[in-house]
Amino acid sequence: MSDRRQLSSPERLALIAFGMIAAQLIFRGWATAGSWFYSDDFIFIGTAARGAADLDWMFEPHNIHLMPFGLWLSTLVGNVGTFSWLLATVEILLLQALASLACWWMLRTLFGDRKGVLVALAFYLVSPLSFPSIMWWSASLNQLPHQIALFGAVAAHVMYLRTRHPSSAVLAGLFMLLGYASYTKTLLLPVLLVSLTVVYFATGRLLPRLRTALVRFWHAWVVYGVLTIGYLVIYLTTVPRSEFPGWRSIRDTFDLSIVKSFAPGVLGGPWDWVSLGQPGGVGPRLFVGTPLMLIAFSWVAIALLCAYQFLKVRRAWLPLLVLVPYLLLNAYLVSAGRSEAFGVGPAALELRYLADLAGVVALCIALATMPIVGAAVRPEPRDPQLLTVSLPTRALKVGAAAIVVGSLFSSVAYALPWHDSEKMPQQAYVDTARAALDKAGNTEIADTTVPDSVLWAAAFPANLTSRILAPLDERFTVVKAGNDLKLIGPDGALSAAAVLGEARTEPGPDKGCGFAVTEDPRTISIVPVIDFSFWLSINYLAGADGTATIRAGKTTVEAPIERGPHTLLLQTSGAYDSVTITPASGVSLCVDKMNVGPLTAVGAE
Structure with missing residues (x-):
């Protein structure tokens, strides 16, 4: 008998990644299957059942969203003619599977077959930041296609940066188009792509760096610019204009969204949820309720982890140039789109508005620990070392396990009201x-x-x-x-x-x-x-x-x-x-x- 062929290292890593994704889908399948249709879901189902889900309806703004792809997805369930939560659950899990696979593809495309890719992927798969969006069907129709678009566009864009072949820029543009057809926050995607390009694929001082990125990679900027300008024209002429948020609203949204919601979410929080009141006094939606002490602990822990990495690795701080602009603009969009209409608290403390940040943080974790294949700028071990003390392997494992356990606890606590007939x-x-x-x-x-x-x-x-x-x-x-x-x-x-x-x-x-x-x-x-x-x-x-x-x-x-x-x-x-x-x-x-x-x-x- 011939010996069985041994799996190569890339194959083993791929199998582990697929196993992790399967575990995520099993857990989120349990959570989603116990939920049911809620709020806006009935608008979508009813429109399809009445035969009114035509092309004009799909391009009508829903609240402040222009989401023709999401509305088309809703017709796949609504046209069945019954309230089929099973079909809605299958749709959510298929979208989640595609988003998780797209995240893995993005990380593998940027960093190659490295074990560190699994760490970044694990963060995305377990993060409570993206969990609330799968419990509410109509929210998933926005969020999950947007995440697919984000991961796909980043991967295709980096492929373009390596080769400067226009076909890769077009592929990134197609992913961007999917995002624009799904969720308004896709407006942040060009910012993310520009940040990656300037920080990692150009060198020198800021102005020469910007000039190099603009001239050398012009194919991409033409594609992305045409799509973004076209989307803005359609959006601004279709969606009713709302008032610009005041300074106090922006300030309070930044405080609650970034300080209170984001940092605990990165470490597996919020650990505690609160109800801020629901229409009719009934509803399953929960909002971030992290105690002040745990908020402070989260920021201190993140600061210490970042400082440790910065002291051990040169250029490990560069991912902040990618994350911080995205995070700030995300908070501004929440303020402009939701805080004025629903109040700062319900908007800034609803974690689903940070769902895409689960993927962006996963990307930044990888950027801080691994080089992008083909990039001009890469992290390198410091020589000489500024910090000679290394974290014990056991401490790293215990910390990672604590984040996973905390994430599961936060996710289960969020899911349970959606399984409660009194709340639903x-x-x-x-x-x-x-x-x-x-x-x-x-x-x-x-x-x-x-x-x-x-x-x-x-x-x-x-x-x-x-x-x-x-x-x-x-x-x-x-x-x-x-x-x-x-x-x-x-x-x-x-x-x-x-x-x-x-x-x-x-x-x-x-x-x-x-x-x-x-x-x-x-x-x-x-x-x-x-x-x-x-x-x-x-x-x-x-x-x-x-x-x-x-x-x-x-x-x-x-x-x-x-x-x-x-x-x-x-x-x-x-x-x-x-x-x-x-x-x-x-x-x-x-x-x-x-x-x-x-x-x-x-x-x-």
Whole structure:
């Protein structure tokens, strides 16, 4: 028998990397599988289920994001026609797998087959900085393609820097295009590429260095410049402009985002999470709550590790020229895009806005410890040594293990609320509505808003039942006028709909009939209604089936009339102080009372 071929060193390193990525996917698969659709997810699913996810919609801004690729990804789940969290989980994990493989490819492309690549890769794979983005499907549609784009663009750009072959610059541009189609923070990617070029592929003083980088690698700057300018033109002409953040907002965002969130996140934090309040009082999202003592410890530990490396290795401080501009600009974008709209705390302390920094820090760890293959500038051991003391191997292993354990602890603590039905009532709401509609068969319902715990009111009209439950639309028909209508209640149950409160009409003058409506139109005075979208309820008794035209404010509706006692409900708009009822031929009815207001569920079936 012939001896088995021994694996080469690169092959062993690749197998170890793939094993590490597989372990990450297993852990994050557990976390993601226990979550469910949340908030903006319903907007995407509902749009696809209604058949409205066309090309125009994909290029509409969502909040401040222009994300056609992410919205297209959402249709792959939304077009299934059911609330398939399994499919969403598979999509998230596939994107995460591609991002992790792209990170490995980037590190291997820059530094070759070195064991140090595995250390940097391990940081990205376990870092809590990127963990929150996988728990929320709509966030993952931004974040993960952006991370793929970042890693791919860096790798392709360095390939170009080595060869100056335009095809590599074009490849980097394609990755950049993916980023721009996914996430606004791709605007930071050209800054990262310029920093790498100037710091590691040019020499001399600053101005000659900049001139060399600009002239020698002009193919790349043309490609990246065209893409970036084109994106900015589209973005600025498409996305509504927001006010520039004030100095205090920028200062506070930098403080919370960099000082309180970033440093603990690098070492496996934040270790402690807090809830800053959710729409409707319910929600799984958590924010950085690191105690002040641990924040101070994080910065001291990072400073000592950096100082140790700087004293042992020449040029080990250069990665700071790559990291610091990216970190500062990242904080500014958070301030400009989120702090003004949602408040500094909820924006700066939400770790998912730092997700891409997990990859950037991994890159900088590698830059501080290994040379880029083909670079003009590289780290080298100091001779003579400025620090003769070396860290014991055991201490390094214990420190690395502590970071891994802390990272897993932080990640599990973040994931658990997403597995909690009390924090995530959306699935129970949808399941209850599905069961009730299945039991009732196709039924007419009024189109009301869902509770804030499913989708907050600021998202109107996306929070209407017809949109949230669009994947179930074969089970119900939404109407704006009907008799004895039902609605989906706050708990998802099918309930009778009513307008509660005191009647807006005086007792009618027709004895035993209230307001008699026979052949001619009849106008009935009511307590004045302001100009708003309200529901009008009309209690009546009819002698035969037919129709009647109802006019109230800006609304004119031909509504169905059914024989016997019923309550007609119709949605109105505009201000009015009277209602005119015109019966069809052969229809007569007695109107008892009318009321105006929001619909309320008055009893589950």
